[in-house]
Amino acid sequence: MPPALIAEQILNGLQFGVMLFLMAAGLTLIFGVMGLINLAHGSLYMVGAFAAAAVAGATGSFLLALIAAMTAAALAGALMEMVVIRRLYARDHLDQVLATFALILVFSEGTRWLFGSFPLHLDIPAALKGPVTLPGGIEYPRYRLALIGIGLTVAGGLGLLITRTRLGIRIRAGENDREMIAALGVDISRLYTIVFALGAGLAGLAGALVGAIQSVQVGMGEPVLILAFVVIVIGGIGSIRGALVGAILVGLTDTLGGIFLPEFFRLFLDPATAANLGASLASMAIYILMAAVLIRRPTGLFGARA
Amino acid sequence: MRGMLVGAMLLAGLVAFPIWAQAADEPFLITLATRAVILALAAVGLNLALGQGGLVSLGHAAFFGIGGYAMGILASHAQSYAPLMEWPFVIEGTRSMPVIWLVAVLASALAALGIGALSLRTTGVYFIMITLAFGQMLYYFAISWTAYGGEDGLSIYVRNGFPGLNTLVPIEFYGLCLVILLVVLAFHAALIRSPFGLALNAARQSPERVRTVGIDTRRLQLAAFVLSGAITGLAGALFADLNRFVSPSMLSWQMSGEIMIFVILGGAGRLFGPVAGAIMFVALEHLLGGVSDYWHVFLGILLLLVVLFVRGGVIGLLAGARR
Known part of the structure; x- marks a missing residue:
């Protein structure tokens, strides 16, 4: 396998x-501060995407679309917190799971009601289209590279927010x-609303x-939601650093597993069986990773409490 | 006492409804009732782990789906006359429901033993998430497992047989499912009163005390989890037989969520709670689904109201607080 391909993966x-x-x-902050498990976090991700697609369609500006996505998701999150979530802090996890599952039903079907069942289209901004050549002659899509940059910048900003500001101290x-x-x-209930809206805004982005x-x-939010759960379980619930490490571990395992496992099995199996077995195992790889981490450390890599 | 009365009324309804539907020549309603009975069985299984054991499993679709695939795999091999395996000994497919049930129960119990042994190392929110993740693991495995249909699932042409019955007649299949539900409910009731059930209940309320008197709570909970998975697996085999179809969607986490909704809507830890919950869900699906394509919005709002304001579910509302 050529090194350029490996670097790209x-x-x-x-x-x-x-x-x-x-x-x-967002999930891990909300769990860490409020002790709440929020299944409806994926709905906020969906709200962000729909808001962005609607605004980009109307104005043609990707930047405005991103701002709209964060604002809409943060507002939806704040509303969700004030109407429903607030009543769940004192309840056990079972009630939280069910109530937030109910919220998914409301948000998903509500969105289908508003926008219909057909997927919307959100275009990559013109400035970020096309490939960029990296050192070593690797061609890589400019937009994906920008995503990595934005993600790492947000991670850094969040770290500063938590460690350096008054809000972070609180x-x-x-x-x-x-x-x-x-x-x-x-004012603890205001703090909770702010934290929830912050997490929601990140999901919307x-x-x-x-x-x-x-x-x-x-329904675009649910697969990502479950992966995000895997991430915070691996990283340790409540830890932002754990979330970053867990997220990158999961991202790399999922992507590289899909490429290398079929290749690996091809070394000693016939191509058809190898492709089949490799694909099956690759689709389960991150869950196997999670199980392995939890068996070694039942509270995750950076988790302190159960 | 009032709980038993509500339960008796539910059972009377389960017997009377299909007889009425038969008389009114509405076979579709019988199929609908069969669906409710089978989903109730799946929820009774989860109730054992969740209501009695306090184990909030968000991965019970795994066992439901394993039961379904046990049916699909055995019946599809019988259909194509191709043996499951030929070495070291020949295993043929089968169309016989009792054999399929046995395989479904054993396979899901075995899966529950593995998943439970790993998951019970954790508690609380980690337990919820690790069971969810195991469910997803099997879901993705089923999707990529092309030998048995992959994403498209697996259809069989004819419903499997039970000695002495014509299972293609809706009311006969319904009767069969109802009898299984009753047997499992009786087993469940006996289990709650047994030393095992009492210890399990105590371990949920105060694990330290139970450990202090020398009972290994983890083994207790693992046993409950295995029984629970086996019952849900049996329901999965029946569900697949009802639809004559099994697909990865039986393993999806939405399915896990729905099974949990049946338990909570009806009342967790109550003998008849999951039955009431499943009947309500299927009835709502039928009635609201006719009114609006977007009936899940109403289901979501109803569920929210039950969780926020009605502690103890429908049975709790009708029969008063739990002892």
Whole structure:
């Protein structure tokens, strides 16, 4: 296999990983601060993608579309938090799973009602079309490279937000002891809404960015949601750093497994069987990775609490 | 006591409804009722792990689907007269329901043993997610497993047979499914009262105390998880036989979510809760589905209201708080 192809696949894995991180960061923040498991996070991803497609269709501007995606998802998230999620913090995980599953039904069918069942189209901006030549003569799509850049920039910004700002201090304090910071005069329910909207905005951004290379349709959020769960379970629930490491691990495993496992089996099996077995195993690879991590460390790589 | 009364009324309804439908010459309603009974069986299985054991499994579609594929694989081999394997000994496919059920129960129990042994190393939210992930793992495996239909699934032409019955007649197949549901419910009721059931219930409420008296809670929960998976697997075989079709969608996480909805809608931990929940779900699907293509919106809102405001599900509402 030529090294250029391998490098390209590694970049693809990285791109997939950083987009997963945008989803996983919100999920893990929400779980860390509020102790809530939110299945409807994938719906916010979908809301972002639809908002972006609608705005890009009306104005033709990709930048406006991204802003719209983040705003729409953050607003939808804040609304969701204030109407439903707020009542679930004191409940057990079972109630949270069911209520947020119900939210998925409402959001998915509601979107189908508004936009119809046909996928919408969101185009890559003209400035980011076409390939770019990397050192070593590797041709790689400019847009995917931009995704990696945006993802890593957001990851860095989020790190700064958590460690350097007043909001970040409050978020970390909220993770440690919510009664104490409430007693110190922090408006805890507003903090929760802000954290939820922040996570939702990140999910919406991811939806819009990925929507431009896949199709924008109802149900697009759920496969990504489940991968994001795998990511935060591997990384350790509540840890942003864990989410980043987990996301890149999952992105690389999924992408490289799909390429290398069939090749690997071809070494000692006939081509048809090898392709079949390789594809089957590759589709399960990240779940096998997760099971392996959990058997070694039941609270994930960077997780402190169960 | 009132719980038993509600249960008795439910059962009376399950017996009376198809007889009425038969008299009114509405075979479609009997098929609908069969669907409700089979989904109820799947939910009774989950209720054992979730309601009694407190194990929130979001991956029970795995067992439902394994049961379904047990039916699909055996029946498709019988259909094509190609043996399943020829070495070291020949295994033929079969059209016999009892054999298929046995294989479905054993296969799903075995899968539950493996998944449970790994998943029970974790607790709480990690348990929810790891069961979800195992379910997805099997889902993607089924999609990429082209020998048995891959993404398109697997159809069989004729429903499998049961000695002495014509399973193609809707009401006879319905009766068969109802009897299985009743047997499993009786087993479930006996299990709750047995030392095993009592210890399982105690382990959910206060694991430390149960461990203190010398009971290994993890083994207890694993046993419950295996039984639970086996029952759901049996339901999967029946469901596939009802539709004469099995596809990866039986393994999807939406299916896991739906099975969990049946349990919660009806009332978790209650003997008849999952039955009431499944009947309500199928009835709503039929009634609302006729009104609007977007009936899932209403289902979602209803489910939200039940979770937020009705603790204990429908049975809890009718029969008062749990002991």
